[in-house]
Amino acid sequence: MGRRLGLIIGINTYQDPTFQPLQFAENDARALAQWLVNNQGGKWSPGDVQVVQGQHATHELLKSLFTQTCLQVALPDDLVFLYFAGHTYIDERSGQGILAASNTSYQDPTTGIPLITIAQQLFAQSQAGQILFIIDSFQSGRLWSARRASPYDFSPLCSPAVTSALQQQPNRMLFFSCRGNEFAPETGMQKLGSFTHRLIAGLCGPANDPTLGRPTIESIYSFLQGSLSDQQKPQIIGQINSPVILAGDPLPDPSQEPVASKPQPQVYHDTPGSQYPQGASLATATTVRTQQNEPSSGPLVNHSALSAFQNTPTTDNTQAVTPMLAQAKQLVQANRLAEAIMYVEQALQASPQDTEALTLKAQVLGTMGRLQEAFAVIDQMLQQDPENALAWSMRAVVLNNAGQYQAALEAIERSLELNPNNLEAYNIKTGIMEHLATTQSQHGKTGELAAKLIEESNKEEGRTRPFWKDAALQIVGLLIGVVGIALPLALPGTLALAGLVVSSIGFALYCIAAIRGAYSKGIGSALLTIVLSVLLAALVGGAARFGLSPLIDLVHKKQELLGAIFYAAVALVAVAILAPVLAIGSFFVGIPRRRKGK
Structure with a gap:
């Protein structure tokens, strides 16, 4: 017999509000996939089973996976098993049945998976020896009521073309179940949909x-x-002519029914494998039991019953420990976690190194958000057995919950080194890598934003002090200084002190503007200061050359002007020399700053 290839799809939530949220579709997909690859269940190869659920199940991805599985991978001796849990509807224009992907628009059938395409192309062209497609769907849309022959009839989904194509193809079968419709809500049993629960049972x-x-x-x-x-x-x-075998060897105790756990919100939303209804005695929906028969690390972050561990042997005082752990698991099912911890502690007092008790303790502590304590218990498990793949997976989940994504990735990679066949560990790794990629992307965007803000800040700073403003301040300051000097000469006496104050303010403003302009604007502002100072010096020189004799005559007539004339000469010469010197010095000091701002 050839391979058994599985594509398992479950979708609870849709982008289009036309499709109401479902309760159990994703749980059903996870549970069925886990049963298929379980060594006590279907015994399928984990590498041959693909699980897609939640928002990841877009129509683009589903079309690609359907094509890949049926047309590119399947060989003549292979069995292809397809499973879809979600919404189906009938296109109101074409009348064709559509499988709704997570991003399907009810008004646009091209965004869904047409059943006619599956029947006429995938089924007809596939080399697979057998193809079984189970569709456990919620009947959505307006056309169902008009076309049903009975309240839960699925024949409206299959157009005459689909039915005709299937009748002409041997070993191709569609297997329908009504998850719900406008007459009946979705129903469940032990947190699985009713159909899938009974199917696994x-x-x-x-x-x-x-x-x-x-x-x-x-x-x-x-x-x-x-x-x-x-x-x-x-x-x-x-029709399928030869028997379709979904399971390996019969289970030793077929009379029991699976016990599903009570799923709670999970860490890796929309990530396959992060939470599984459990029942190890029947291997229904537990973790992937590998050759080492390892239990799952998934329930570390939810309120699961953890019954997958009920067959794990303890090391010391088994008879004393077993009833305490059984009681603890019942309390976990009832979400009475604090009481459950008490029973676990009692079990560990009787057997401090009991692996099952330590595992349960770490998972319950993680569920309660007590990550440091959970981490300490996991470290104890790794000290006892450094090659405990489950403990490394649990360590990865705790680190991921704590936001230490790189360390979590290293831990899950170590788990996969020890047990490369653990499907759930791969799913945990996928979730960690998504968090890591998101974090790195956010950091990159933050750096880009900071650089952009700095750049804009530099530009804004440049805009707030344009060249003309510094130049105007220099000219205004120089004019105020000259007016201040002229006041005592024109109106001697009481205005002498006022002229001193005005001239001091004007020349100070001129020098400050020269310094600031040369520092921030560079050589252009410095040259303006030099030009103004040269003009000022020329004014003083011209007065000395052509106006010296009249000034001497004026002093002889009005001796009280001698002080004002002396002050004017000294102030003008000092400013004419000091301002350019300060501007040139400021120009050189500001070179690094101006280069940095470019």
Whole structure:
């Protein structure tokens, strides 16, 4: 027999509000996938089973995966098993049945998966020896009511073209169940959808074919017909000539039914494998049990019953520890975590190194948000057994919850080194890498934003002090200084002191503007200061050359002007020399700043 290839899809939430949120679709997909790859369940190869759920299940990805699985991977001896849990509807224009992906628009059928395409292209062109497609869907849209022959009839989804294509193709089958519609809500059993819960229960043994000792499509159909309500009873279109074997060897105890845990919000939303309904005694929806028979690390972050550990042997005082751990698990199921910890502590007092007790303690502490304590317990487990792949996975989850994504990635990679066949560990790694990529992207954007803000700040600073403003301040300051000097000469006496104050303010303003302009604007402002000072010096020189004799005559007539004339001469000469010197010095001091701002 060839390979068994599985593509398992579950979608609870849709972008289009036309499709109401579902409760159990993603749980069903996870549970069924885990049962398929479980060594006590379907015994499928983990590498041959793909799980897509939540917002990741876009129509682009689903079309690609359907094509890849059916047309590119499947060979003549292979069984292809497809499973879809979500919404289906009938296109009001074409009348064709559509599988709704997470980003499907009800008004645009091209964003969904048409059933006619699956029947006429994928089924017809695939080399696979057998293709079974289970569609456990919620019937959405307005056309169902008008076309149903009964309250839960699925025939409206299959147009005459789909039915005709399936009748002409051997070993191709569509297997329908009604998850709900406008008449009936979605129903569940132990946090799984009713159909999938009973399907897994049947696969565990009750649906075995009495001749083969294994469940076949015919025996599963008969079992579900007798154990489900009218809403979920399966409806079949197509035919498969040879038995379809979904399970490996029969389970040793087929009379029991799976016990599903109580799922809670999970760490890796929309990431396959982060939470599984559990029941190790039947291997229904537990973690992937590898050759080492490891339990799952997923429930570390939710309120699961953790019953997957009930078959894990303890090391010391087994008889004393077992009932305490059983009580603790019941309390976890009831979400009474503080009481559960008490029983776990009692178990550890009896057997301090009991692996099952330590695992349960770490998971419950992680669920309660006590990450440091959970981390300490995991360290203890790794000290006892450094090659405990489960402990490394748990360590990765705790580090991820704490925001230490790089360390979490290293821990999960170590887990995969020890157990490369653990499907859930790969899913945990995917979630960690998504967080790490998001964080790095945010940091990169923050750096770019900071650089942009600095650049804008520098530009803004340049805009607030344009060249003309510094130049105007220099000219205004120089004019005020000259007016201040002229006041005592024109109006001697009481205005002498006022002229001294005005001239001091004007020349100070001139020098400050020269310094600031040369520092921030560079050589242009410095040259302006030099030009103004040269003009000032020329004014003093011209007065000395051509106006010296009249000034001497004026002093002889009015001796009180001698002080004012002396002050004017000294002040003008000092400013004419000091201002350019300060501007040139400021120009050189500001070179590094101006280069940095470019």
